[in-house]
Amino acid sequence: MMTRVLPPDERGLHLAAAILGDGGLVAFPTETVYGLGANACDGRAVAAIYETKGRPTFNPLIVHLPSLEAADEYAEVAGPLRDLAQAFWPGPLTLVAPRKPGPLSDLVTAGLTTLAVRVPAHGVAQAILSAFDGPVAAPSANPSGRISPTTAQHVLAHLDGKIDAVVDAGPCQVGLESTIIGMEDGAPVLLRPGGLPAEAAEQAIGAKLRVLRPGQVTAPGQLESHYAPVAPMRLNADGPEEGELWLGFGPDEHGGANLSEAGDLREAAANLFGMLHRLDTGRPIAVATVPDIGVGQAINDRLRRAAAPRG
Ligand code: TXA
Numbered sequence: 001m002m003t004r005v006l007p008p009d010e011r012g013l014h015l016a017a018a019i020l021g022d023g024g025l026v027a028f029p030t031e032t033v034y035g036l037g038a039n040a041c042d043g044r045a046v047a048a049i050y051e052t053k054g055r056p057t058f059n060p061l062i063v064h065l066p067s068l069e070a071a072d073e074y075a076e077v078a079g080p081l082r083d084l085a086q087a088f089w090p091g092p093l094t095l096v097a098p099r100k101p102g103p104l105s106d107l108v109t110a111g112l113t114t115l116a117v118r119v120p121a122h123g124v125a126q127a128i129l130s131a132f133d134g135p136v137a138a139p140s141a142n143p144s145g146r147i148s149p150t151t152a153q154h155v156l157a158h159l160d161g162k163i164d165a166v167v168d169a170g171p172c173q174v175g176l177e178s179t180i181i182g183m184e185d186g187a188p189v190l191l192r193p194g195g196l197p198a199e200a201a202e203q204a205i206g207a208k209l210r211v212l213r214p215g216q217v218t219a220p221g222q223l224e225s226h227y228a229p230v231a232p233m234r235l236n237a238d239g240p241e242e243g244e245l246w247l248g249f250g251p252d253e254h255g256g257a258n259l260s261e262a263g264d265l266r267e268a269a270a271n272l273f274g275m276l277h278r279l280d281t282g283r284p285i286a287v288a289t290v291p292d293i294g295v296g297q298a299i300n301d302r303l304r305r306a307a308a309p310r311g
Pocket residue numbers: 030032033034035036059060061062094096109112114115116118138139140141176177178179180182191218219
């Protein structure tokens with residue numbers, strides 16, 4: 001794949017939006033760091049993000065929107081979170097709020113019932129979001145384990161040839177990821193320090209933010225047996241045994257559900273959460289072997305968690 005370097009002019013921005021619409025990956029500047037964007041409603045495009053970053057797990061992603069009104073379509077931004085949105089959006093602040101039912105791919109939230117939403121202030125990010133006219137999932141545009149990119153050159157250093165385009169608008173002003181604030185037990189909590197000082201947020205809501213100790217579980221997705229179906233799951237199965245439901249991968253004669261009959265890992269990733277949900281009927285589930293390469297690693301990570309003994 002040839003990665004196009006697009007200028008932040010009208011043609012470049014509309015091309016970027018068109019590539020997103022076609023299910024492609026576009027890196028673009030925000031005021032914090034460069035993000036790796038995909039259409040948040042397109043499961044295969046979101047799977048391509050995980051694959052390109054080489055993320056071995058499905059971490060939930062931040063959905064970028066042009067305004068609070070647009071964010072209201074996807075998340076329940078209420079109480080102190082709404083005060084924060086009104087005070088600091090657009091800006092380097094991400095809010096984790098209850099997800100509303102709708103067209104977002106389950107891969108974006110990694111199956112969680114909360115959604116991280118952010119309204120970036122960068123003019124180029126704003127222009128792409130407006131031209132695309134839909135939710136854009138975007139983690140920082142770096143391979144997993146590398147530092148976040150603050151120039152288009154940083155993005156290209158690792159992702160050249162792996163993504164469709166990067167919009168080059170020079171260095172990011174903040175240079176540090178957004179501050180993430182969510183709610184726990186009815187109180188606002190700081191989930192990640194970042195570009196917006198916590199003190200500024202505290203001043204806006206007139207209350208202290210609770211800070212989670214490092215290592216304390218924040219996203220329930222990190223819990224070993226979260227999203228586990230109620231019944232036992234058997235992995236790397238050759239086929240269903242008596243009484244088991246089947247979740248296949250690749251062509252087979254077992255009937256039942258299939259993550260991807262074509263054996264396409266991105267399609268499998270896009271189908272994973274929805275199918276686990278539908279198969280969660282109380283009957284045991286047997287799952288075919290999924291190749292442990294590319295986004296298959298994240299699929300297997302999630303399957304192992306789902307099959308883990310319950311605590
Ligand atoms: O500044 C930023 O926030 C950049 C730019 C591109 O917007 N994006 C960014 O995304 O830093 P990423 O994927 O590198 O970090 C997102 C963080 C992850 O640590 C993830 O676990 C957390 O947000 N997150 C996302 N959804 C969440 C949720 N529902 N609950 C808790 N944490 C969530």
